[in-house]
Amino acid sequence: MTTTPDKVTAAVMIIGDEILSGRTQDTNLNHIAKYLGAHGVDLAEARVVPDVTEEIVTALNALRAKYDYVLTTGGIGPTHDDITADCVAEAFGVKLYEHPEILAMMSARWGGELTPARRRMARVPEGGELVKNPVAGPPGFMIGNVFVMAGVPQIMRGMLEDVGWRLKGGAVVLSRNVRVDGSGEGVIAEPLERVARAHPDMSLGSYPFFGPEGYGSNLVLRGRDAGELAATVDELVAALAAAGIGTITVDVPAEA
Amino acid sequence: MTTTPDKVTAAVMIIGDEILSGRTQDTNLNHIAKYLGAHGVDLAEARVVPDVTEEIVTALNALRAKYDYVLTTGGIGPTHDDITADCVAEAFGVKLYEHPEILAMMSARWGGELTPARRRMARVPEGGELVKNPVAGPPGFMIGNVFVMAGVPQIMRGMLEDVGWRLKGGAVVLSRNVRVDGSGEGVIAEPLERVARAHPDMSLGSYPFFGPEGYGSNLVLRGRDAGELAATVDELVAALAAAGIGTITVDVPAEA
Numbered sequence: 367m368t369t370t371p372d373k374v375t376a377a378v379m380i381i382g383d384e385i386l387s388g389r390t391q392d393t394n395l396n397h398i399a400k401y402l403g404a405h406g407v408d409l410a411e412a413r414v415v416p417d418v419t420e421e422i423v424t425a426l427n428a429l430r431a432k433y434d435y436v437l438t439t440g441g442i443g444p445t446h447d448d449i450t451a452d453c454v455a456e457a458f459g460v461k462l463y464e465h466p467e468i469l470a471m472m473s474a475r476w477g478g479e480l481t482p483a484r485r486r487m488a489r490v491p492e493g494g495e496l497v498k499n500p501v502a503g504p505p506g507f508m509i510g511n512v513f514v515m516a517g518v519p520q521i522m523r524g525m526l527e528d529v530g531w532r533l534k535g536g537a538v539v540l541s542r543n544v545r546v547d548g549s550g551e552g553v554i555a556e557p558l559e560r561v562a563r564a565h566p567d568m569s570l571g572s573y574p575f576f577g578p579e580g581y582g583s584n585l586v587l588r589g590r591d592a593g594e595l596a597a598t599v600d601e602l603v604a605a606l607a608a609a610g611i612g613t614i615t616v617d618v619p620a621e622a
Numbered sequence: 623m624t625t626t627p628d629k630v631t632a633a634v635m636i637i638g639d640e641i642l643s644g645r646t647q648d649t650n651l652n653h654i655a656k657y658l659g660a661h662g663v664d665l666a667e668a669r670v671v672p673d674v675t676e677e678i679v680t681a682l683n684a685l686r687a688k689y690d691y692v693l694t695t696g697g698i699g700p701t702h703d704d705i706t707a708d709c710v711a712e713a714f715g716v717k718l719y720e721h722p723e724i725l726a727m728m729s730a731r732w733g734g735e736l737t738p739a740r741r742r743m744a745r746v747p748e749g750g751e752l753v754k755n756p757v758a759g760p761p762g763f764m765i766g767n768v769f770v771m772a773g774v775p776q777i778m779r780g781m782l783e784d785v786g787w788r789l790k791g792g793a794v795v796l797s798r799n800v801r802v803d804g805s806g807e808g809v810i811a812e813p814l815e816r817v818a819r820a821h822p823d824m825s826l827g828s829y830p831f832f833g834p835e836g837y838g839s840n841l842v843l844r845g846r847d848a849g850e851l852a853a854t855v856d857e858l859v860a861a862l863a864a865a866g867i868g869t870i871t872v873d874v875p876a877e878a
Contacts, residue, residue, distance in 0.1 A: 383825060383827055384827060384829055384842070385651070385652075385655070385668075386655060386664075386665045386666065386667070386668065387655060387659060387665070387795075387797075387844065388652050388653075388654075388655030388656035388657075388658075388659055388665070389797075389829075389842060390652075390829070391649065391652045392648075392651070392652070393647065395641070395648070395670070396641075396644050396646075396647045396648070397644075398644075399641070399642055399643060399644030400644035401644075402644075403643060403644055408642075409642045409643070409644070410642065410672060411642070411669065411670065411671060411672070411677070412641075412642065412669065412670035413667065413668065413669050413670075414651070414667065414668035414669075415667060416666060416667070417827070421667070443807050443828065443830065444807045444808050444811045445807050445810065445811045445814055445815065445827075445828040446811065446814065446815035446818055446819075446826075447818075447826070447827050447828065476808070479808075481808055481809070481811070481812065482812070483807070483808050483809075483810075483811030483812055483815075484808040486811075502832070518830065539643075541643075541645075551699050551700045551701050551739070552700050552732070552735075552737055552739050552740040553737070553739075554701065554739075555700045555701045555702065555737070555739030555740075555742075556737065556738070556739055558701055558702065559701065559702035559739075562702055562703075563702075569639060570702075570703070571639055571640060571673070571701075571703050572699065572701040572703065573640055573645075573646070574699065574774065576758070586640070586643075586645060588643065
């Protein structure tokens, strides 16, 4: 997971007791993963951490040192359990200040009603830049290589649109799919591994499915070189056919 | 997140490039979180790591040292990208061996067809115990405080049923819900924080919702002492009412 000139990496840090208690099913990770992939950035790791200062600061400092970017979700609302801004400031060793642009935005919306709780949402670490919120409420922010976004999925997705243009994208990762029906991984494994070993720059994964309609596996090939990817798909299909595997379909949309 | 006599902690480690690439939406974390909660175990952290030996070994060693239990999902199939057993053995500094019970199970099912790929799935670290698989395919295993399960959700859920009885459960965490309709977090934050400060053993979180039918927030109160939980709910409702917040409903099922 080290960074090479044509590989840009990121980590996602999901902040919130509600994910760890099982109360909420996270969907932000999957959305961010696809978004980063489309921008040529590899999501290399994700962590879910509780609403505890020490845990957030430690994880953030580990991740921002290791990867090109860190994207966080959650904990930027007005309530006492929203401590993300405080933790990011502590991790960077800077102070929080009330951003005049956010205060002006809030005053325009809420008039005289700027409660201390709402003012909490105007706080940004020194040296931070705003990340626009096209949906509702105050913006997120970025500082260094860290993007801080809301946890509510509709708002997070809106903020993410103001993140992509700031990423120095690597080459976009291309993906192909070879679907095998009626054969299990026990039969697929040998030809798959042989082809994978011949193409160390490609990533080949096997994702089995089974259900009332039958069973099989989706073999997903990913890589940055379109020519080598196409050649790898051809070799894999030939190797599977030589192993007597019956139904092979290339590039049908993957299910499951 | 340190362990006290009545607090038992766990971490989940999700192993798989398919989650990080965004190809697959993880649902195992949420299921495990609820399962652990019902067994009185706090899920304290989760990580998603790629199919890379060094990353898996490092994360596993960090998590198993820090928490009472670690539950892993993914990477125990027969294909070359399934390296979880190897990584767990490496983390514990032990060797893998072919478990006779799994070999017998496989022979009964597949007869003479025990390919090298299938034999991979019979490998268990020395000192490990089997975790039953009531669904399909070979079992998972446990070693030390680590449970190793499949990534396919139907199979993972089946294996999990053989995990619960081995957990030394802490006190079960009780949960109540106070729903506020028509008021945002900016108004809720002050009374909520006041009540939270008065009850440091309780966990109080605010989870805003908004949609075509209106907006508001679900305030979730969690704790181990039923009496204090009930008192905290009463205080919170009184504090919200005193702040002029209109529609307060206790213990309706949370949405969103």
